Amino acid sequence: MTNPILSESKIQQYAIMESCNKLPQTRLCLFHIPNGMFSNAREGAKFKAQGVISGVPDLVFVWNGKTHYIEVKCEKGKLSENQKALHQKWMEQGVSVNVMRTSEEIIRFVTELVSQGRSSEAENCVSQ
Numbered sequence: 001m002t003n004p005i006l007s008e009s010k011i012q013q014y015a016i017m018e019s020c021n022k023l024p025q026t027r028l029c030l031f032h033i034p035n036g037m038f039s040n041a042r043e044g045a046k047f048k049a050q051g052v053i054s055g056v057p058d059l060v061f062v063w064n065g066k067t068h069y070i071e072v073k074c075e076k077g078k079l080s081e082n083q084k085a086l087h088q089k090w091m092e093q094g095v096s097v098n099v100m101r102t103s104e105e106i107i108r109f110v111t112e113l114v115s116q117g118r119s120s121e122a123e124n125c126v127s128q
Contacts, residue, residue: 005074005075005076006074006075006102006103007074008058008072008073008074008077011072011074011101011102011103011106012032012058012059012072012103014103015030015059015072015103015106015107015110016030016031016032016059018103018107019106019107019110022107022111023110023111023114025114026061026063026110026114029061029062029063030059030060030061030062030110031059031060032058032059033056033057033058033059033060035052035053035054035056053082053086054080054082054083054086055080055082055083055084055085055086055087056086057069057070057071057097058070058071058072059071059072059106061109061110061113063110063113063114063117064113064116064117067095068098068109068113069090069095069096069097069098070097070098070099070100070106070109071083071087071097071098071099071100072100072101072106073099073100073101074101075101077101079099
C-alpha cells in the first residue's frame with residue numbers, strides 16, 4: 001500500500017506537531033509564516049503595503065543563534081518563479097533556504113540542529 005500524497009499544509013502541521021512532541025525545547029522556535037491566501041483584494045493590498053512579499057519560505061527555525069528557512073513542497077510540488085527569485089536573492093546575501101518534501105525530513109533536519117547544540121531553551125531560542 002502506498003502512502004497518500006500529503007498537502008504542503010499537512011506536511012507543515014505534522015512537522016510542527018512532531019517537533020513540539022519529540023523536541024519540546026523547540027516550541028516557539030519552529031513556526032509557520034502565513035504569507036498569502038488573502039480573502040480579498042483590499043486585504044492583499046494592505047498586506048503588500050506592510051511589506052508582505054511573495055516567495056517567502058513556509059517555516060522558520062531559530063536555533064543556537066541561527067535562523068533556518070524551510071520551503072515545504074509536496075511530493076510533486078515545484079518552486080514558483082517568485083520563490084526561485086527570492087531564494088536566489090537570499091543566497092546572494094549568504095542565507096540559504098532548505099526545500100523539504102516530508103514532515104520526516106523536516107524533523108530530521110530540526111533534530112540534527114538541536115543535537116549539534118545542546119544548551120538550554122533560553123540560550124537557543126529567541127527571547128520573547
